[in-house]
Amino acid sequence: MTDDPAVPAAPAPDSQDSCPPLSVWATAQHDARAQRQGRYLPASMAHPGKMLPAIAATAITRYTQPGDLVADPMCGIGTTLVEAAYLGRHGLGVEYEARWARLAAANIDWARRHGAAGTAEVIQGDARQLRGLLPPGTAGTAALIVTSPPYGPSIHGQVKAEARTGGGKVTKWDNTYGTDPANLASRRLDDLLDGLAEILAAARALLRPGGIAVITTRPWRQRGELVDFPGAVLATGAAAGLIPVERCVALLAGLRGGTLVPRPSFFQLRNLREARARGKPWHLIAHEDVLIFRAPGFPGSSRELKAPQRELRSPAQRPCHVDAEGAGGFGAAALRADLDSTWEAPSCSEPGQRQRGQAA
Secondary structure, eight states: OOOOTTSOOOOOOOOOTTSOOOSEEOOOSSOHHHHHTTTSOGGGGGOTTOOOHHHHHHHHHHHOOTTOEEEETTOTTTHHHHHHHHTTOEEEEEESSHHHHHHHHHHHHHHHHTTOOSOEEEEESOGGGHHHHSOTTOTTOEEEEEEOOOOOGGGOSEEEEOOOTTOOOEEEESOOSOBOTTSGGGSOHHHHHHHHHHHHHHHHHHEEEEEEEEEEEOOEEETTEEEOHHHHHHHHHHHTTOEEEEEEEEESSEEETTEEEOOOOHHHHHHHHHHHHTTOOOOOOOEEEEEEEEOSSOOSSSOOOOHHHHHHTSTTSOOOOOOTTOGGGOOHHHHHHHHTTTOOOOOOBOOOOOOEEEEO
16 A cells, blocks of 8 residues: 555546436546546555545535535445545545554545545444444534445456456456454445444434435346345435435447446456356346435524535425335335345454554
8 A cells, every 4th residue: 555656636526516306317537547646645555445535525415515524434444534535525435344444544645645625534343333432522523425335246346357268267366354343344235235224313413404315226136036125225315304396327438429327346347248158138227326415403503504405305306205115115014025025235344453544
């Protein structure tokens, strides 16, 4: 994890700040590696479930102002915190795994030394105990939470495939969060959703009244069946006391003249080809679901909220409504019952002692 001063910081990911707010976010005009080049340490590539920097940057630009506090209770390598710092906001993150917490702190320090105006802090700990981890004075101050729960073991990891007729050996690495069975990434789906509910309920104490929570997630296939994880997360957020107000799409494919340019992982592409060879009409998943919630109450200052939230109060675009079973009547309870016998949890990593990393 050595710094290379010869590598200039890359320009900020396209956050669409100059465009009218849209429900489809063009967040993959450049691939993931290009988005991180020069902005993150090379060791960041080892994390198995990184958020695209452009997704974090788009959410931060849309829902906050410079100087606001942006938080991520499952921050991984610190993508949300780094993009917040580059955009002149301040970041606060929690990460369960000591390895990723250290790397997040190093990425924050790298960003600060390459021109980021904001500050950020990462705390190593269990976000299910978020209230006990918060630094004094931070409760009720965050304008925005941007996070993504661990999910979809089949779409994670680095691979090397041998080119041989009939199929060569596939070597996979960096495909787990760690080895600690208490990590949510290693739990069954019902445990994962219960843990996420605890985290989101605690996150309400961090958000200011009317603050926004953005959760990115996507469906995945489990034994050939498409898992509606976004629907379950939507129901879980509502059950935790957050108010669903918007559902957007963050593209994982580039846009070129009205045509999508897919950027699939090796495993997505291989699984798709195998399914089609068996006569199943599968398609690539080319987007993240962006679930947007609001904390109860109203902003405590006289400062105007930015355009997307004003839009939500207009007659032309009313907030969505979620019943007790979640979107489309297929919520967390139904999903848990349906998948209880088929869920296979990914493995996850050894926790370190609680620590803090900060770039001042």
